[in-house]
Each structure stands twice: as structure tokens, then as C-alpha cells.
Amino acid sequence: MSQESEYSEGDLRNTGMALKHDREWDYELERIVDAIEERDATKVGLQFPEGLKRRGPSVADDLRELVGDGVTFMLSGQPCYGACDLDTYLMKRTDVFVHFGHSPMKESNKVIYVPLFSNVEVTPIIEEALETLESPDETPEIGLVTTAQHMNRFEEMAAFLEEAGYEVQTRRGDDRLTHEGQVLGCNYASADVPADQVLYVGGGKFHPLGLAMEHPEKHVVIADPVNNVVTVADTEKFMKQRFGAVHRAMDARRWGVIFCTKIGQGRWEIAQDILADNENTYLITMDEVTPDRLRNFDMDAFVNTGCPRITTDDGPRFHKPMLTPGEYEIAVGNEPLENLSFDTFHGTW
Numbered sequence: 167m168s169q170e171s172e173y174s175e176g177d178l179r180n181t182g183m184a185l186k187h188d189r190e191w192d193y194e195l196e197r198i199v200d201a202i203e204e205r206d207a208t209k210v211g212l213q214f215p216e217g218l219k220r221r222g223p224s225v226a227d228d229l230r231e232l233v234g235d236g237v238t239f240m241l242s243g244q245p246c247y248g249a250c251d252l253d254t255y256l257m258k259r260t261d262v263f264v265h266f267g268h269s270p271m272k273e274s275n276k277v278i279y280v281p282l283f284s285n286v287e288v289t290p291i292i293e294e295a296l297e298t299l300e301s302p303d304e305t306p307e308i309g310l311v312t313t314a315q316h317m318n319r320f321e322e323m324a325a326f327l328e329e330a331g332y333e334v335q336t337r338r339g340d341d342r343l344t345h346e347g348q349v350l351g352c353n354y355a356s357a358d359v360p361a362d363q364v365l366y367v368g369g370g371k372f373h374p375l376g377l378a379m380e381h382p383e384k385h386v387v388i389a390d391p392v393n394n395v396v397t398v399a400d401t402e403k404f405m406k407q408r409f410g411a412v413h414r415a416m417d418a419r420r421w422g423v424i425f426c427t428k429i430g431q432g433r434w435e436i437a438q439d440i441l442a443d444n445e446n447t448y449l450i451t452m453d454e455v456t457p458d459r460l461r462n463f464d465m466d467a468f469v470n471t472g473c474p475r476i477t478t479d480d481g482p483r484f485h486k487p488m489l490t491p492g493e494y495e496i497a498v499g500n501e502p503l504e505n506l507s508f509d510t511f512h513g514t515w
């Protein structure tokens with residue numbers, strides 16, 4: 167895809183302006199204070215995802231002011247990238263535990279989820295996307311998906327498309343997802359609708375790539391309201407990267423099989439199946455899967471049963487090939503190359 171076609175007029179990517187749309191969050195302090203009072207809490211844990219950690223101290227300050235002395239606020243310093251990734255240490259040791267920035271993967275009385283919806287307008291970018299979508303006269307059905315961040319405007323998105331003449335198809339994928347129409351970086355089941363085209367409203371490059379790979383038969387259009395840009399998902403470069411990793415792992419003898427100990431990232435059965443199938447495999451347990459932590463293991467390749475995005479987005483940073491479980495099956499010859507597909511994650515814990 168050429169630079170010209172990828173970057174349309176008004177595209178805010180790489181301009182440093184994108185965040186301007188997106189700066190105001192509702193931390194739902196009253197809901198947190200109510201829970202603290204109801205439970206007579208003396209210890210409160212606050213967990214923010216990486217992009218919002220810098221806001222943690224001022225949220226703690228605001229809460230301290232509202233509840234007065236006698237309550238200790240603890241900020242989780244553990245890395246966090248999703249609702250699959252609760253700080254269970256802090257959760258067990260606090261009376262109230264608040265997880266910011268994601269919608270619940272699994273409801274629990276113990277956790278207060280504050281989703282932090284984006285306040286960015288979505289209809290202007292959907293209007294622009296109409297030029298890239300097949301017209302309702304040609305293809306009336308359209309699937310609609312978005313991320314948790316924009317879920318507060320999902321009905322508005324659907325209404326806008328219906329007004330434009332489409333028949334909007336939505337579903338709630340599976341129990342790893344909280345809302346109808348929601349997708350995660352590891353789960354696109356909400357896009358399993360009959361429509362031949364799908365509109366993804368949200369930011370980031372990798373979500374829609376996963377969506378396009380999971381549904382290669384569909385025309386996937388991406389309307390990114392934060393960066394103000396419309397693109398069409400193109401999986402070619404991504405597929406080349408994955409084929410490259412599989413090829414490099416084909417001669418591997420010793421395999422490290424990673425089992426992730428984060429609460430919502432464990433796929434024990436998949437790890438067990440690999441171990442049962444190959445005597446040159448070693449189970450490695452860890453929470454955060456990083457290149458540094460794996461460097462001292464003398465393996466020829468790794469297969470990651472945890473978060474698929476670590477494998478696909480960060481894969482090239484590891485010193486040895488890092489594959490998804492499906493890619494492992496291809497590399498060891500159990501499956502043909504054409505079965506290469508996106509690694510999706512279902513269920514919770």
C-alpha cells in the first residue's frame with residue numbers, strides 16, 4: 167500500500183495530535199468511594215494499563231481527598247495490557263480493587279472495573295468510511311465491531327449506518343467479551359456475522375489485522391476516530407512476517423513452551439498437548455513474556471500459549487523464533503503451511 171493511499175487528508179497519525187481528542191476520562195470516583203465506604207475498606211488497590219499509569223498518582227490524590235485518612239491506596243506497578251491481566255497479588259491483599267481501562271472479562275464482586283470510555287466523536291469518521299465501504303445498494307448487510315474504549319457509542323454507530331441505508335449485523339462473540347460488537351486483540355468472534363463486509367471502529371493497527379486474518383473472506387474497513395483515518399485491512403505484510411518465523415523454526419530441536427501465569431492468559435491444555443506430542447519440549451512458566459526473560463534459556467524456538475499479541479506484535483524482538491500454537495504445529499510438520507491462521511483466544515478462567 168503506498169504512503170499516499172494510506173495517509174488521507176486529516177490523518178493525525180504521527181502528528182502527536184491524536185491524543186487531543188482523547189484526553190478526558192471519567193474515573194468514576196464516586197462509585198469507588200461508595201465501595202470504599204460500603205466495605206469499610208482500609209486498603210485499596212488501583213491498577214492502570216500501561217498507557218494510563220501516569221494518571222495513577224493524581225487519581226490516588228483525588229480519592230485520598232474524598233475519603234480522608236485511614237485508607238491506604240496502592241498503585242499496581244505490574245505491567246498490564248488487558249482485562250485478562252488483573253494484579254492478583256494486589257487483588258488478594260486489598261479490600262477494594264479497581265481495574266481501570268478495560269471492561270470485565272469476567273464479572274466478580276472483588277473487582278470494580280472502570281472502563282474509561284473514549285470521549286471522541288465517532289460519526290465523522292464513519293461518514294468518511296462510507297466512501298470506502300461497498301454501498302448499501304450493492305451490499306446492504308454490514309457487520310459492526312469496536313473496542314471496549316468506544317463501546318459507549320456503539321448504538322450511535324449502528325444508528326448512523328442504518329440511517330445511511332445499511333442493515334447492521336452485530337453479535338456478542340463469546341464469554342471472553344463483555345459487550346455485543348466488542349473485539350479484543352485476541353478475539354474477533356463478534357465479527358462472525360453473515361455480512362460480507364465489516365466496519366471496525368477503533369484505533370491501532372493490530373486489532374483490524376487480526377480481524378481481517380480471522381475473516382479473510384470479508385472486506386474489513388477500519389475507521390479510526392482517534393487518528394481520524396480510514397484504511398482497508400491489508401494482511402500481506404503481516405502474513406509474510408509470520409511465514410518467516412515459521413520457516414526459521416522448522417529446524418528447531420529444543421522448544422520452550424510458554425505457559426503464561428496471568429489470570430486470563432493461561433491455556434494449559436494447549437501447552438499440555440504440545441508437551442505430550444514432542445519430547446524435546448520444556449514447559450516454561452512466566453507472567454510477563456519478554457525477550458530478556460527468555461534469553462538465558464538455551465532453546466532453538468519458543469511457542470507461546472499466552473497472549474497471542476506478544477507473539478505476533480513483539481515476535482521479531484525475541485532472540486529465537488516465537489510462534490503461536492497453530493504455527494508450532496506447522497513448523498513441526500503436523501499441519502500444512504496453508505493452515506496458517508490468526509491465533510485467537512476463547513474463554514476466561
Ligand code: SF4
Pocket residue numbers: 247248249250251350351352353430431472473474475511
Ligand atoms: S490476551 Fe492479549 S490480546 Fe487478549 S485481552 Fe489479554 S492482552 Fe489483550
